[in-house]
Amino acid sequence: MIQKLKKVVICLAAGAAFMATPIASASANSVTWNGGIFGWSLGVNGANVTATTQFSRSIRLVTTVQIQNNATGAFIAQGTVDSTNTIAQIMRTGLATGRAAFGAHEARGDNSNRSSYFSLALKNGKAVELALLSFSIFL
Amino acid sequence: MKVFILGMLSLVFLAGCQVSEEVVEDGAVTQEVELGAYAFGPLLDVEMNELIRFEFIGEEIRIPYHVEGQARGIVSEFGWFALVDGLPQSTRLETLDGSVLSEESFMHIFQLEFMERKEFYVVFTPEVENKEGSVGFIAGGILSPTFLPKSTDNPSFGGMHHLTATIPAEIKMLTSTSSSLVAYRQDNLVEINEDILSQLEERLISEVAILEVLNYFPFLAILPIEDDLQINRQVVLESSNNSVDVRLIVLGGQEVLNRITFFVNHQPVTINGVADYVEIFLNSGRMGIIDINLDVEILNELNSLYAIMMTAGEDYLIQDIFKSSSVLLIQN
Numbered sequence: 001m002i003q004k005l006k007k008v009v010i011c012l013a014a015g016a017a018f019m020a021t022p023i024a025s026a027s028a029n030s031v032t033w034n035g036g037i038f039g040w041s042l043g044v045n046g047a048n049v050t051a052t053t054q055f056s057r058s059i060r061l062v063t064t065v066q067i068q069n070n071a072t073g074a075f076i077a078q079g080t081v082d083s084t085n086t087i088a089q090i091m092r093t094g095l096a097t098g099r100a101a102f103g104a105h106e107a108r109g110d111n112s113n114r115s116s117y118f119s120l121a122l123k124n125g126k127a128v129e130l131a132l133l134s135f136s137i138f139l
Numbered sequence: 140m141k142v143f144i145l146g147m148l149s150l151v152f153l154a155g156c157q158v159s160e161e162v163v164e165d166g167a168v169t170q171e172v173e174l175g176a177y178a179f180g181p182l183l184d185v186e187m188n189e190l191i192r193f194e195f196i197g198e199e200i201r202i203p204y205h206v207e208g209q210a211r212g213i214v215s216e217f218g219w220f221a222l223v224d225g226l227p228q229s230t231r232l233e234t235l236d237g238s239v240l241s242e243e244s245f246m247h248i249f250q251l252e253f254m255e256r257k258e259f260y261v262v263f264t265p266e267v268e269n270k271e272g273s274v275g276f277i278a279g280g281i282l283s284p285t286f287l288p289k290s291t292d293n294p295s296f297g298g299m300h301h302l303t304a305t306i307p308a309e310i311k312m313l314t315s316t317s318s319s320l321v322a323y324r325q326d327n328l329v330e331i332n333e334d335i336l337s338q339l340e341e342r343l344i345s346e347v348a349i350l351e352v353l354n355y356f357p358f359l360a361i362l363p364i365e366d367d368l369q370i371n372r373q374v375v376l377e378s379s380n381n382s383v384d385v386r387l388i389v390l391g392g393q394e395v396l397n398r399i400t401f402f403v404n405h406q407p408v409t410i411n412g413v414a415d416y417v418e419i420f421l422n423s424g425r426m427g428i429i430d431i432n433l434d435v436e437i438l439n440e441l442n443s444l445y446a447i448m449m450t451a452g453e454d455y456l457i458q459d460i461f462k463s464s465s466v467l468l469i470q471n
Contacts, residue, residue: 031209033178042171060306066298073288073295075371078342080356102174102298104282108306 033107040105050091051103061088062106070100174298175215175282177251179206180305182258190456191308193276195265200310202261203235208251217303218246218284218405222460223310224267224274225398225451226320226416227407233260246405248284265310266318273311275455279304279447284405287441287467294375294467300445302462307455322398323414328425331390335426338370339390353391354423359399359446359463362386364430374466376444381436383468387429387446392421395454401433401446403468409434418451421458435468442468 030039036056042065043050051065061083067076076094095101182203183191193200208215221228232241240259241247249257267274279302286299331350339349339358360370364384376383387399399417400407409415410431419427435442445465450458 029173029211031176033209034180062303064301068295068297071293073293073297073373075342075373082356100297102301104298104301104303106303108304 038107040103042101042103044095044101047093047095048091049093049095049101049103050089051105052087052089053105053107054087055107056086058084058086060084060108062104062108063088063090064102064104065090065092066102067092067094067099068102070098173210173213175213175217176210177206177208177215177217177249177280179217179219179278179280180204181261181308193308193310195310195312195314195316197314199262199264201233203258204232204261205256205258206249206251207256208249208253211253214250214252216248216250216283216285218248218281220246220279220281220405221261221263222275222277222279222447222449223265224270225396225449225455226267226318227400227402227447228263228266230261230263233262235259245402245407246281246284265312265316266320267312267316268318268320271312271315273309273453275450275453275459276308276310277304277449277455277460279460281405284443287443290441291375291467291469294373296443296465296467300443300462300465302447302460304460307459320415321413322416322418323410323431325417325419325427325429328419328422328427331424331426332368335368335370335388335390342371350391350424354393355458357392357421357448357458357461358388358390359448359461360388361444361446361463361466362388368428376466376468377471378435378438378468379471381434381438382432383435383444384430384432385444387417387427387431387463389419389421389427389429389448391423391426393450393454393458394420394422395458396420396451397448397458398451399429399446399448401444403433403435403444404439404442438468438470440470442470444468 029041030037039054041052049065049067051063053061053063055061062080064078064080066078068074069076076099077092079090079092081088081090181191182205193202206219221230227245229243229245231239231243232247234240235258265274282301283299286296288294288296336349343349343352362368362370362374363376364386368388370388376385397419399419400415401410402408407415410417410433412434417429443465446463447460449455449460
């Protein structure tokens with residue numbers, strides 16, 4: 001059963017097929033956790049948003065990306081990849097001005113958890129309120 | 140809900156949010172905001188991916204534990220909770236020298252600076268149905284539990300209230316337990332219809348057949364009871380006479396017994412005036428439509444509502460934990 005699950009989630013990851021896609025804008029971060037290096041990024045390339053999670057050894061990685069209308073919260077797209085590997089990436093298309101993307105990056109290992117969260121907004125140089133959050137930002 | 144570290148989150152968050160800007164190829168500007176990062180887990184010397192086992196011998200279980208903020212330059216907020224055998228547990232946190240760090244509650248909220256670490260004991264007596272054998276223990280975290288949408292104009296929680304969880308541990312029950320918790324059993328499953336599948340395909344855009352995806356990623360959604368199963372819409376629910384009617388749909392999943400608890404403002408609520416959780420045996424390719432009434436006696440003007448599902452019994456290694464999106468619940 002677990003083997004089958006692994007197969008499916010790997011298919012999901014492969015389905016995204018963006019491993020070789022250059023990311024025009026990405027903010028990568030890393031911290032030491034659980035004896036290894038945990039890294040994550042949320043990047044944008046045109047309308048594509050890519051969430052990447054890595055760990056220095058194979059571990060269960062759960063990575064989610066979600067895009068929605070910034071002003072109304074209306075749903076645009078989402079995706080999750082859940083696999084045991086050293087890297088988990090997921091891409092969704094639909095980011096545009098006035099929309100926001102959210103990334104969640106999680107490692108689940110030896111009963112401990114490490115997670116990071118990001119949001120990403122797109123706007124043509126004007127002040128915008130990222131209404132989903134409890135504060136305003138200016139672009 | 141006991142607030143572990145008091146603070147005005149929104150002010151701290153505003154002051155401390157970490158922002159980066161970059162111009163992308165079409166000339167637009169992206170702005171990235173880090174919402175939080177944290178780690179949590181037991182302080183145990185175990186091998187990677189080793190199944191952790193605890194024993195319940197009739198006395199409180201005490202698990203040495205840690206939490207740590209890991210976002211540079213900001214305060215990360217998350218709510219920590221534990222489920223045993225699919226049911227939320229009331230836990231107490233004690234410092235390593237034995238004083239109470241946080242009173243008994245279903246959720247303990249942490250607000251942590253970068254590399255701020257706290258070590259303590261998680262103390263609890265498992266509240267599960269009378270049984271001996273092994274049951275699953277899962278610890279979870281909810282990102283920014285104090286976040287609420289500002290109004291019904293934009294009721295989305297965005298990336299907030301996202302669920303993270305540990306892989307399951309095992310509690311070996313060496314003595315039977317008693318529990319006053321009552322189940323609401325849902326046995327009626329129907330075939331997932333084409334309309335729902337179309338909506339999911341639009342939402343998930345998977346190259347794997349959506350029914351196959353649902354086998355391993357069961358989907359939960361809270362809807363208005365009169366809703367015609369539109370799962371991609373924004374939901375605002377309104378209470379009436381200290382209660383609210385809701386429709387929960389559960390799609391797909393492994394063929395295992397699951398328990399679902401509803402949380403209003405992160406506290407479990409009663410179902411139909413008598414039950415504490417929904418019990419449902421999932422089935423591949425089928426869905427449960429659960430129309431119930433929740434008791435919501437103490438409400439603010441704006442409130443959060445979500446459901447968490449965990450596998451019961453000894454099947455927690457097959458399918459572990461899932462959460463619906465949070466929805467906005469307003470007081471009439």
